[in-house]
Amino acid sequence: MGNKQTVFTAQQLDAYQVSSAQVKLYHRYRDLAPQLVPLDYTKEPDVKLPYELIGSMPELKDNPFRQRIAEVFSEDGEGNMTLDDFLDMFSVLSEMAPRDLKAYYAFKIYDFNNDDFICKSDLEKTLNKLTRNELTEDEVRMVCEKVMDEADLDNDGRLSLEDFQHMIIRAPDFISTFHIRI
Amino acid sequence: MMMMELRETCSDGPDRGYHGYQQSLRSRRGPSRMSRDGPPHLDLASSEDEDPPSRTPQKLAMPMGIKKAVRQLQHMQVPVSSKRTRHSRALKHFYAEAKETLAILIPWRKAIHKIGGHFGGGVQSYFVFLRFLVVLNFLSFLLIAGFVLIPSVVLSSPNNTPSIPNGTNITGKELCMKYDHSPEVLPVFYTFFLDLLSGTGFMEYTYLFYGYYSNTVAESKGVSYNVPLAYLLTASFYFLFCLVCIILRMGNVVRVLVTTGSGGERGYSARVFTDWDYGLQGDRATGLKQNTIRYRLQVDLEEDRIRLRAASLSPGQTVGLYALRALLNLVVIALIIAAFFGIAEATSFSQREAVKWTGVVGLLLEFLPSIVITASNFVVPFLCDQIARLEKLSPSTTVIVALLRAVFLRLVSLGVLLFTLWSQITCSGKADDTDCKICRYNSAQYQCWESRVGQEMYKLTLFDFLTTMVLLVLVEFPRRLLVDHCSCKLTRWVGRQEFLVPPNVLALVYGQTVVWTGALFCPLLPLINTIKFFIIFHCKKATLFQNCRPAIKSFRSTSSNFFFCLVLLFGWILSTVVLIYSMAEIHPSFGCGPFRFSPTMWSVIQASIDNLTKTTQDFFNIIGSLAFCVPLFLLSCVVLSYVAALASVYGKSVAILREQIKQDGRDKQFLVKQIKDLTRILGVPKHEEDQYDPGASWGDHHASASPPQYLPNVHSFPSASHY
Numbered sequence: 001m002g003n004k005q006t007v008f009t010a011q012q013l014d015a016y017q018v019s020s021a022q023v024k025l026y027h028r029y030r031d032l033a034p035q036l037v038p039l040d041y042t043k044e045p046d047v048k049l050p051y052e053l054i055g056s057m058p059e060l061k062d063n064p065f066r067q068r069i070a071e072v073f074s075e076d077g078e079g080n081m082t083l084d085d086f087l088d089m090f091s092v093l094s095e096m097a098p099r100d101l102k103a104y105y106a107f108k109i110y111d112f113n114n115d116d117f118i119c120k121s122d123l124e125k126t127l128n129k130l131t132r133n134e135l136t137e138d139e140v141r142m143v144c145e146k147v148m149d150e151a152d153l154d155n156d157g158r159l160s161l162e163d164f165q166h167m168i169i170r171a172p173d174f175i176s177t178f179h180i181r182i
Numbered sequence: 183m184m185m186m187e188l189r190e191t192c193s194d195g196p197d198r199g200y201h202g203y204q205q206s207l208r209s210r211r212g213p214s215r216m217s218r219d220g221p222p223h224l225d226l227a228s229s230e231d232e233d234p235p236s237r238t239p240q241k242l243a244m245p246m247g248i249k250k251a252v253r254q255l256q257h258m259q260v261p262v263s264s265k266r267t268r269h270s271r272a273l274k275h276f277y278a279e280a281k282e283t284l285a286i287l288i289p290w291r292k293a294i295h296k297i298g299g300h301f302g303g304g305v306q307s308y309f310v311f312l313r314f315l316v317v318l319n320f321l322s323f324l325l326i327a328g329f330v331l332i333p334s335v336v337l338s339s340p341n342n343t344p345s346i347p348n349g350t351n352i353t354g355k356e357l358c359m360k361y362d363h364s365p366e367v368l369p370v371f372y373t374f375f376l377d378l379l380s381g382t383g384f385m386e387y388t389y390l391f392y393g394y395y396s397n398t399v400a401e402s403k404g405v406s407y408n409v410p411l412a413y414l415l416t417a418s419f420y421f422l423f424c425l426v427c428i429i430l431r432m433g434n435v436v437r438v439l440v441t442t443g444s445g446g447e448r449g450y451s452a453r454v455f456t457d458w459d460y461g462l463q464g465d466r467a468t469g470l471k472q473n474t475i476r477y478r479l480q481v482d483l484e485e486d487r488i489r490l491r492a493a494s495l496s497p498g499q500t501v502g503l504y505a506l507r508a509l510l511n512l513v514v515i516a517l518i519i520a521a522f523f524g525i526a527e528a529t530s531f532s533q534r535e536a537v538k539w540t541g542v543v544g545l546l547l548e549f550l551p552s553i554v555i556t557a558s559n560f561v562v563p564f565l566c567d568q569i570a571r572l573e574k575l576s577p578s579t580t581v582i583v584a585l586l587r588a589v590f591l592r593l594v595s596l597g598v599l600l601f602t603l604w605s606q607i608t609c610s611g612k613a614d615d616t617d618c619k620i621c622r623y624n625s626a627q628y629q630c631w632e633s634r635v636g637q638e639m640y641k642l643t644l645f646d647f648l649t650t651m652v653l654l655v656l657v658e659f660p661r662r663l664l665v666d667h668c669s670c671k672l673t674r675w676v677g678r679q680e681f682l683v684p685p686n687v688l689a690l691v692y693g694q695t696v697v698w699t700g701a702l703f704c705p706l707l708p709l710i711n712t713i714k715f716f717i718i719f720h721c722k723k724a725t726l727f728q729n730c731r732p733a734i735k736s737f738r739s740t741s742s743n744f745f746f747c748l749v750l751l752f753g754w755i756l757s758t759v760v761l762i763y764s765m766a767e768i769h770p771s772f773g774c775g776p777f778r779f780s781p782t783m784w785s786v787i788q789a790s791i792d793n794l795t796k797t798t799q800d801f802f803n804i805i806g807s808l809a810f811c812v813p814l815f816l817l818s819c820v821v822l823s824y825v826a827a828l829a830s831v832y833g834k835s836v837a838i839l840r841e842q843i844k845q846d847g848r849d850k851q852f853l854v855k856q857i858k859d860l861t862r863i864l865g866v867p868k869h870e871e872d873q874y875d876p877g878a879s880w881g882d883h884h885a886s887a888s889p890p891q892y893l894p895n896v897h898s899f900p901s902a903s904h905y
């Protein structure tokens with residue numbers, strides 16, 4: 001990776017403790033659009049990659065939630081990500097992020113209308129994305145009812161972040177499934 | 183200049199970095215109400231634009247203390263790489279890698295995964311079971327080849343004269359020693375195929391059957407190998423090995439069953455929100471995963487629907503349903519007993535009458551038992567399926583019940599066949615019968631009865647295989663072609679076929695039981711069975727994808743896996759009974775085989791023990807005596823009761839833990855309600871309530887610090903923009 005030389009010197013890497021993982025991510029980000037992303041990041045360039053490029057990454061291409069992921073982590077909420085957003089996203093989705101942080105962002109991903117609650121319509125959209133719209137209406141309705149019964153602690157008909165986190169505690173494999181290796 | 187900028191920002195240290203991070207995260211949260219707080223609910227900003235001016239000085243002071251606490255926690259969160267943790271982590275990593283590399287050795291992993299995605303867990307469990315049987319048969323073949331076949335081949339002497347051990351009286355038994363196995367001098371051209379299919383003729387006197395193995399202690403280049411002893415011990419060890427494999431597999435399945443509950447307790451919310459694997463790449467993998475999730479949800483919904491319906495019945499209706507089920511079970515038992523009597527009657531009728539008739543009628547009478555067996559194998563399961571529809575059980579239970587019912591029938595018919603053979607070989611156990619008086623077995627009909635039994639099992643295996651192939655080619659493929667190309671009413675009503683798991687599993691169990699029964703008499707049968715099951719796997723997979731429609735209702739595979747193994751165990755028990763009886767009771771043939779001149783097969787072991795030293799003989803005598811066996815039995819009882827107690831304790835703790843999880847949920851509900859009431863009473867504004875939420879643990883919030891901390895040792899590097 002010869003480009004490393006132009007972005008940081010070894011001294012800077014030491015002093016500033018930029019990890020190799022981050023440098024790798026920077027190069028992945030740059031590979032999406034080499035003509036837009038400059039080699040030299042010291043002059044604070046304001047570069048945003050559009051959602052179409054982010055969504056075409058092999059790690060995200062087939063994920064049914066890729067649009068929501070990009071929207072949640074992007075600054076403008078539309079899926080256009082700066083390098084900062086990009087790093088945040090893969091940091092949260094890495095294996096070292098703590099469970100509560102992942103739960104927080106998972107909640108935001110499943111909250112389609114951004115009202116800080118997962119309501120019935122959000123659940124239905126999640127379910128349809130999970131099963132590729134192949135469940136019948138009846139089945140979707142029943143599953144949503146059961147999910148609300150199980151997870152809604154304060155009985156307001158929608159899931160708040162606390163409800164969601166409480167449910168995540170009971171699912172031991174959440175950390176390994178909410179994980180993208182890059 | 184970059185260095186200078188960096189040094190400036192560096193000088194502010196982790197504080198600024200963290201602080202800057204908070205800002206960077208916050209500035210992203212445009213529309214959301216939670217944006218003020220950011221993920222950790224820690225409002226460290228002193229220069230935040232969106233801060234409401236009502237923020238009191240007290241609140242500003244507080245964050246400083248929090249900042250310190252957070253910084254401490256951050257340092258704590260950086261993994262302390264002590265030697266022990268490094269070692270344990272390295273060990274864990276090694277185990278994970280080893281598991282992954284070993285998993286590559288498992289055959290057909292991708293194929294089975296694809297089947298599970300397209301057709302659900304139920305059909306997948308059939309293929310998993312088939313793969314287990316292929317591996318089991320292959321390992322058994324390696325065992326037999328290593329200890330019996332290869333030594334026999336390598337160490338066989340060119341002149342195969344049987345050595346008569348000292349002290350056996352064979353006067354008058356010359357008739358018994360006659361064994362005419364050479365093929366006909368001028369065979370008709372089709373006898374080759376007939377011989378191939380039935381194991382007679384040129385195939386009889388080969389390593390395939392028992393009759394070819396010598397009874398000598400083979401000696402070559404100073405290495406002596408006791409072939410008869412090896413043959414017997416290998417056969418016994420083969421059975422024990424299969425038992426151990428089955429029990430281990432059952433143990434694994436039961437463990438999964440107990441820990442995850444029998445399915446439905448996992449909860450829909452966990453399935454919807456945590457089942458999706460974000461690491462999946464590729465359209466096919468994601469499609470399969472989506473299908474799998476859909477199938478599991480449908481299975482759960484179906485079971486819940488049935489449970490709801492059962493719960494909604496009035497007591498009178500419930501009693502009526504149970505009475506109906508009991509009655510139907512009695513009907514099924516009656517059907518099976520009727521089939522059993524039918525087979526026995528047909529067998530004895532055929533034996534009596536077949537000698538009186540010749541030609542086509544004689545042939546039909548000879549095959550009457552097989553015809554009756556095959557007919558009952560089709561009719562009775564069909565009736566049982568219709569009956570099962572009336573019982574209104576869940577799909578998983580229906581599959582298990584159908585399997586248990588059909589397996590008894592199949593194994594009973596095999597048992598009748600074996601009984602017929604036995605009565606012919608030993609003249610129904612009457613040692614004084616004219617045919618059996620001299621040699622203690624019917625030497626007129628059976629010059630080498632072990633090879634004959636081996637041939638019968640070989641014929642059954644081949645016939646089973648041919649039937650499967652013929653059905654596939656002549657029934658399943660044409661059915662699909664017909665349904666696809668001809669749209670008349672009949673084809674639309676019949677439709678594409680569905681892959682029915684119970685009959686297929688039953689065929690596998692039957693085939694494996696036949697192989698076990700015949701393994702003593704036909705040592706290469708496990709190899710033939712490996713090849714047979716291998717071909718069946720690929721053919722069934724092909725027919726599944728080409729001809730079958732996906733199941734409308736799938737069933738839960740965890741409990742059915744256990745029952746497949748249980749049914750296999752029944753088959754194993756039947757073949758073990760046959761093995762023990764043949765080894766201990768029936769006189770081996772005089773004309774062939776490794777046990778030619780011993781009174782029973784088992785006596786070879788006694789003879790070899792007599793050849794060992796005195797101390798070893800005493801040792802074996804002590805082990806065999808009552809003074810040793812009774813204490814051993816008592817000790818095993820004690821160990822068994824200890825293990826049973828341990829198991830019940832674990833089961834109870836699992837139940838307690840589950841109850842505790844439910845209780846936690848109720849506690850949280852209660853606390854949330856309390857908070858709402860208190861905030862209403864105290865009139866505290868809502869955003870503070872979000873921050874100082876006493877219901878959630880303090881640790882939770884501090885743990886959710888800024889994201890890039892969790893890429894090792896990181897601050898964001900284009901942070902110049904944020905300072």
